[in-house]
Amino acid sequence: MTSPTLTAPPGAPAASPRRRGIRAGGGMRVAPYVFLAPFMLSFVVFMILPIVVALYTSFFQVKRSGLGFGGDNDSVFVGFDNYVQAFANSAFMDSFGRVLLFGVVQVPIMLALSLLLALLFDSAVVKAKRFFQLAVFLPYAVPSVVAALIWGFLYQPRVSPIVEGLADLGVSVDFLGPGTVLWSIANVAVWSVTGVNMIILFSALQTVPREMYEAARLDGASEFRMAMQIKLPMIYPALMLTTLFSIIGTLQLFNEPMTMRSVTSNISGSYTPNMAIFSATTLGGNINLGSAMAIILGLATFVLSIVVSIMTNRKKGKA
Amino acid sequence: MMTQTLVTSPPPPVREARSRRTAQKAGSARPSVLAEGERPSRGARIAAWIFMGAITFYFLVPVYWLIVASTKSTAELFSTPGFVFSNFNLMENLVDLSTYNDGIFWRWMGNSMIYSGLGSIAMTFVCLISGYALAMYRFTGRTIVLGAVLGSMLIPQTVLAQPTYLLLVELGLNNTIWGILLPSLAYPFGVLLAFVFAQSAMPMELLEAARLDGASEWRAFFSIALKLLSPGGVTILLFAFIGSWNNFMLPLLVLSDARLQPVTVGLSGWSQASITIPGLQTLVVIGSLVSIIPIIVVFVSLQRYWKTGLAAGGVRF
Numbered sequence: 001m002t003s004p005t006l007t008a009p010p011g012a013p014a015a016s017p018r019r020r021g022i023r024a025g026g027g028m029r030v031a032p033y034v035f036l037a038p039f040m041l042s043f044v045v046f047m048i049l050p051i052v053v054a055l056y057t058s059f060f061q062v063k064r065s066g067l068g069f070g071g072d073n074d075s076v077f078v079g080f081d082n083y084v085q086a087f088a089n090s091a092f093m094d095s096f097g098r099v100l101l102f103g104v105v106q107v108p109i110m111l112a113l114s115l116l117l118a119l120l121f122d123s124a125v126v127k128a129k130r131f132f133q134l135a136v137f138l139p140y141a142v143p144s145v146v147a148a149l150i151w152g153f154l155y156q157p158r159v160s161p162i163v164e165g166l167a168d169l170g171v172s173v174d175f176l177g178p179g180t181v182l183w184s185i186a187n188v189a190v191w192s193v194t195g196v197n198m199i200i201l202f203s204a205l206q207t208v209p210r211e212m213y214e215a216a217r218l219d220g221a222s223e224f225r226m227a228m229q230i231k232l233p234m235i236y237p238a239l240m241l242t243t244l245f246s247i248i249g250t251l252q253l254f255n256e257p258m259t260m261r262s263v264t265s266n267i268s269g270s271y272t273p274n275m276a277i278f279s280a281t282t283l284g285g286n287i288n289l290g291s292a293m294a295i296i297l298g299l300a301t302f303v304l305s306i307v308v309s310i311m312t313n314r315k316k317g318k319a
Numbered sequence: 320m321m322t323q324t325l326v327t328s329p330p331p332p333v334r335e336a337r338s339r340r341t342a343q344k345a346g347s348a349r350p351s352v353l354a355e356g357e358r359p360s361r362g363a364r365i366a367a368w369i370f371m372g373a374i375t376f377y378f379l380v381p382v383y384w385l386i387v388a389s390t391k392s393t394a395e396l397f398s399t400p401g402f403v404f405s406n407f408n409l410m411e412n413l414v415d416l417s418t419y420n421d422g423i424f425w426r427w428m429g430n431s432m433i434y435s436g437l438g439s440i441a442m443t444f445v446c447l448i449s450g451y452a453l454a455m456y457r458f459t460g461r462t463i464v465l466g467a468v469l470g471s472m473l474i475p476q477t478v479l480a481q482p483t484y485l486l487l488v489e490l491g492l493n494n495t496i497w498g499i500l501l502p503s504l505a506y507p508f509g510v511l512l513a514f515v516f517a518q519s520a521m522p523m524e525l526l527e528a529a530r531l532d533g534a535s536e537w538r539a540f541f542s543i544a545l546k547l548l549s550p551g552g553v554t555i556l557l558f559a560f561i562g563s564w565n566n567f568m569l570p571l572l573v574l575s576d577a578r579l580q581p582v583t584v585g586l587s588g589w590s591q592a593s594i595t596i597p598g599l600q601t602l603v604v605i606g607s608l609v610s611i612i613p614i615i616v617v618f619v620s621l622q623r624y625w626k627t628g629l630a631a632g633g634v635r636f
Contacts, residue, residue: 028456031536035452036464038445042504047471050482057485117374125359125367134619135375138382141618143565145583146607149590150381153388153604154401161384161401191378223359252477255567262590274568277481282572287485294481298474305473 051298058082058292075288082292091270092293096300098182099272103250106186111242114194118201119227133202137195144192148259151188156263176264188256193249197242204238205231240312247308251301254278273297389608393601412605424606426578427585431564431610433496434581438503439559445504446555447548450513451540455526468507468514480568487573498573499581503563509555516551517544554624557617564614582610 060075061082086092117136120126139147154160155175166173175184208231216226232239254274261267269283270276277297281290359367384401390409391399399405416424453465483502484493492498521544529539545552570584577585586606593599 027536028530029458032452032456032458032461034537035448035540038504039449039510040464042445042501043467043471043507046483046486046502046505047474047479047507050479050486053486053489054482120367120371123359125363126371132371132375134622135378138615138618139378141561141615142382142611143567143583143614145565145567145587146611147381149586149603149607150385152590153600154381154384158397159388159401164401191381195378248473248475252475254477255565258567258571259587259590262587262594274477274480278568278572281481281484290481291485294478298478301475301478302473 051295054291054294057288058295061288082288083296085289086292086296089276089289091268092273092276095270095273095276099250099253102182102186102253103247105183106189107243107246107250109186110190110194111197111239111246113190114197114242115201115239117194117198118205119231121198121202122205122231123223123227125223133199136198139191140193140195142192144188144255145259147192148185148188148256151184151191152260152263155184155260176266178266181260181264181266185253185256185260188260189249189253193246197246200238200242201235204235208234240309243312244305244308248301248305251297251304273300385604385608389605391601393598396601396604409605412601413609416602416605416609419602423577424582424585424602424609427580427582428610430579431581431583432613434499434503434566434570435560435563438500438563439556441500442504442506442509442559443552443556446506446509446513446559447517447545447552448540449510450515451517451521451544451548453510453514454517455521455523455544465514468510471507472511476562476566477568480572483569484572493573494576494579496579499566499570502569503559503566506555506559506562509559512555512558513548513551516548516554520547520551550624553621557621557624560617561614582606586610 059077059079059082061078063076121129121133126132142150154162157163157174160175163173163175174180212230212234213226216230221229252274253272257267257271258275258278261269269279273293274297277290277293280286280293284290380402387402387404388396389412390407391405392408392411395405395408453461453468479502487493487498487502492501525543525547526539529543530536534542564581565583566581567583567587570581571587574580574584577588580588586603589599589606590603593603
């Protein structure tokens, strides 16, 4: 149907269709805007507008008791008061320190494991790849809330076969103690996201031209050297992407600790920044403070991702 | 005819086939210069097997425990070894799960299906048509839209949860289905994936040919592009589905009516309540298992789309 028009010599008969094209040009010019309208509308309403509302709300305080906010009569403009309050809130500030510590440990461990698995799957060393890949990837399909519920049981002394087994070996561990619960949450996060990071890195490895390996092999390079000097640099963009998203994810930590509050009292209501925002907004009833905290978290995330991008770009330049 | 030759199927897993072949070669111990990689030494292979065994154990054991625990009564959950089956109590547990609180669990499952199913289908359509527009047209404002899409990927959903909640209260949409469905339509990552897919799957010549045949822009998208973009669409759908099934903070803020909550919020509520009602723990266990079955079925059966999708999305950055 379409082939005759395309196979026709491009010279003579092109004139009349082109004129038709110009007449249809109105549709062509309008079409992209119509096509993009639903996305742009939802983008503006549900990504830009919420930020505007939160920003606006964060500069007000409800002076008289009541639940009004925003343009309500009870609201008074207070400038940066809520931000001062947020920064003076030691629980909120501590929560940042906590997720940063969490990220410094969890992100490198998780990424190293993902990378190691991706490299193994890309080499000839491991067999039954399909099965193993699925095993590693499967936890990603388990919602983080459910993952936290399952691990919550596995951390509880009365239920957990792991705690029991370790006790039989003479090792007594408290996965839910004040000092350990953060790492127990980190374990849930590693369990959940290693698979998807492994797949991203593995997919990147698969796009490296095979000829490069053959050339290196002829030059007598070992598998390990090839991994370090060819594979790693080639998948650098994917590695940077996973690092960036992992760090962003760390700052947003919410589902796992929130869910695990039901198995331990060592997770406070403002354990992570997002939990602090949540409790200020709901239990605290202070929507204005909650908004200021949300804006601070958003800015912190933004700044951190810029810093990470700059740092990784510089490293790449050196390499 | 033209369309047939131009249809691009998802890239065949060439590499995998090749490595499998070479693996066989290595197994048959025939020395081959062309084999990919030298034959790994016996030590390396044994170490790899042990390592992979440990890894598989780590990733699968929680799910195995969940299956075992789902078949136990509350008393057995606390008294019998966790990794060993005891009396098979699965049916009783399922009945308890279905009848507790007038069967609210299935209501939650239904809600999750609506939020994730309907929501991600609508979102996928929005992403595909937007990505297509960005890939196929040059128009004023295109770079601004692309920049906004890229930039907003750095804004995580949870940072927006509290602000979105404020907005929904303003709009009077809190505690409604729309309060969960509408915000999910804005999914910049999906638009970006669709943009990348459209660039490789839909040749410009095809659109021009359709125009020459008198098809409207609208029709060119619906009867030609949508078909070509469908493999990419499945990938976006999967991402969107998993993402929204995982959605927790926004529904927790927005939905106070238990009958509107998705299953994640409901189960976490039960877990919270089980501190005072110990019998609920069995329901949390069996409920967790039931809630992940549909998502795992979808996930495993559409596995190949993940790889193509992530490859396309991840490599281009």
